[in-house]
Amino acid sequence: MAVQDNMGARAPRASLLNDPVIRGIVYQVLVAGAVVAFISWIVLNTAQNLAAQNKTTGFDFLFRTAGFDISFTLFPWSRTSLYWEAFLAGLLNTLLVAAIGIFFATLLGFTLGIARLSSNWLIARVATVYIETIRNLPLLLQLFFWYFAVLKAMPAVRQSFELPLDIFINQRGLMVPRPMPDHEFTWVLVAIGFSVIATIAVGIWATRVRTATGRYPSAVVLASKVADAIVSFLVALLAFTLLGNMISGVSGAVIFGAAILVAILSVTRLAPFSRAAVAFVFGLTILYALLTAMFPDVPPLLVAAGSALAGLAMAWISFERTAERPPSEGRFPLPLLVLIAVGIPAFVYWATGAQLAFEVPVLERFNFRGGVQLPPELVALVFGLTVYTAAFIGENVRGGIRAVSHGQTEAAQSLGLKEGDRLRLVIIPQAMRVIVPPLTSQYLNLTKNSSLGAAIGYPELVNVFTGTTLNQTGKAIEVIALTMAVYLTFSLLTSAFMNWYNGRVALVER
Structure with a gap:
């Protein structure tokens, strides 16, 4: 019996529509054609409607006079602006x-x-x-709440809340001092940019050395200790100065000596206690100033007691966080980076004789004069x-x-x-x-x-x-x-x- 050999016979060729590659190409062409047709219909329909209304298109209107006011701008604006x-x-x-x-x-x-x-x-x-x-x-709804229920409910201009640093808030917004730098202050801005780059570079380098060797470079550790003392002195000086402004009769020598003592203690085992004291002074003075400005009818003794409690809470938090710190050799050199970021611009500010004055807002009969007014919106x-x-x-x-x-x-x-x-x-x-x-x-x-x-x-x-x-x-x-x-x-x-x-x-x- 003869057996027919079908090994050499070709398989029947599949239809092009059943080929997934061809079918995918067809689908993409159809979708692309539909999108182009839809966009073309919109463009043509818009052009016909504009022509029927005798309107033209173009951006030439951008160079016409606007003729309206804008309540708040970051550059000078008038009705004659474009x-x-x-x-x-x-x-x-x-x-x-x-x-x-x-x-x-x-x-x-x-x-x-x-x-x-x-x-x-x-x-x-x-x-x-x-x-x-x-x-x-x-x-x-939240924006309406903050605008109408909070800011618009603030007192009138003559009864403005006075916040620290000569900041006032009322129905018309927030009044803050206006910085007025001179021409030499440009070098300070350049120094700020340089100090930011230097701070990032030192931080990355110290971290890489720590990753490779298990410890930070000895020079960075030593410089960080010195920077820690300097930063602690500056922060303590600011805190005790605020306290001296609140309590009359405190001399500048006492404030300076207290800041020096905090700086010395910051490099000893008593650092948690010194930082807790500074945190207490900051909490007491700042909260007392805020509460006195916002609630002038509350007895000062009650405000002082509440501020003292808040200061104690801040002191306790500061003490716990500082007490848990590892030895200085194993800590990230944050004080050094802060000193670099602040010290370089401060040195340039002193060396160039630059001046940065502030125009303080002053209350007149109907409004504040000077400063910057941030609208309530x-x-x-x-x-x-x-x-x-x-x-x-x-x-x-x-x-x-x-x-x-x-x-x-x-x-x-x-x-x-x-x-x-x-x-x-x-x-x-x-x-x-x-x-x-x-x-x-x-x-x-x-x-x-x-x-x-x-x-x-x-x-x-x-x-x-x-x-x-x-x-x-x-x-x-x-x-x-x-x-x-x-x-x-x-x-x-x-x-x-x-x-x-x-x-x-x-x-x-x-």
Whole structure:
């Protein structure tokens, strides 16, 4: 019986539509064609509508006179300014709110995230209540609260609350001294930039030597001890000077001698007690000044007693944290870095003879003269965005810390590291790879949420450009396109920076 050999026969060719590669290409071409057709329809339809209304497109309106006022700008503004200057004013106001809000929201958020995991029951519960309450209230409602219920409820100008450092707050906003540097102060600004770079370089170098050898360089340790004494002297001098201003009859010699004593004790085993004393003086004087200004009808003795209790609490916290510090040879040379960051600009300030005067706001009949007046809209928007965004950042930080294996904490404990050092050296660096991605989203949200300032009258980009400029010019397409381009640029730049930072802190697989 003959057997037919089919080994050499070809398999039937599959249909092109069943080929996944060809089918994928077809789908992509169809989707791309649909998108192009949709965009073309929008453009043509818009052009026909504009032609029917005898309207033209273009950005020539940016060079016309605006003819309206802006309540708050970072550069001189008048009705004769141009529309592109209005765009710039709104842009700078938005950047101002975003920069300040991101800075303070990050500090407050990290504090809340760590506090929520604290072993102290009261601190953990307070942080939990704050986060859960703020996260579940609409941001716009919170802005209305801070603006109408808090700032607008402040006293009139003549009954302004006087805060320390010649700062006043009333219904019209916050009045702060205006810095007035001379021409020589430019060298101080250059020195500040140089000192920041030097501080970062010294910190990185000392950390690398510690990683390689197990200890910080001897020169850094010695310089850090000297810097610790100098910084302690300066901080104590400031604290005792504030106390001398509150208590009459204290001479300058006594204040200077007390500061010298604190500096000497800072390099001995009695350092925890000296720092606790300085913390007590700071807590007492600052809180006493704040409470006296905000509640002038409260008896001074009662205010002093409350301030003293707060000072004792700060002294106890300072004593516990200082007593837990490792020996100076094993501590991060923070005093040295602080001295570099502050000492170099201070030396240049003294050597060049630069002057930095402050124009203090002075109350006249109907308003303050001099200083810088921060409108209540700016204060409410910054405060509201900071409080709101910090609650979400706190949850991100808590989740990042929880993501670190508990074995890392046990290993740090076995090495004898205290709780603060465990967080700073072991837990937080590993948690950052989990914290950074959602942290980027919160930065973007804060920047975009600044557009809600239009609801309380703050002249940010949406209020000035998309609101007033659009209504006066009728250039809806151009105005909206520029505004969208600004927020898109903000988002892309922020994401690019945070992605670069995330790449630096991410763990490298081996």
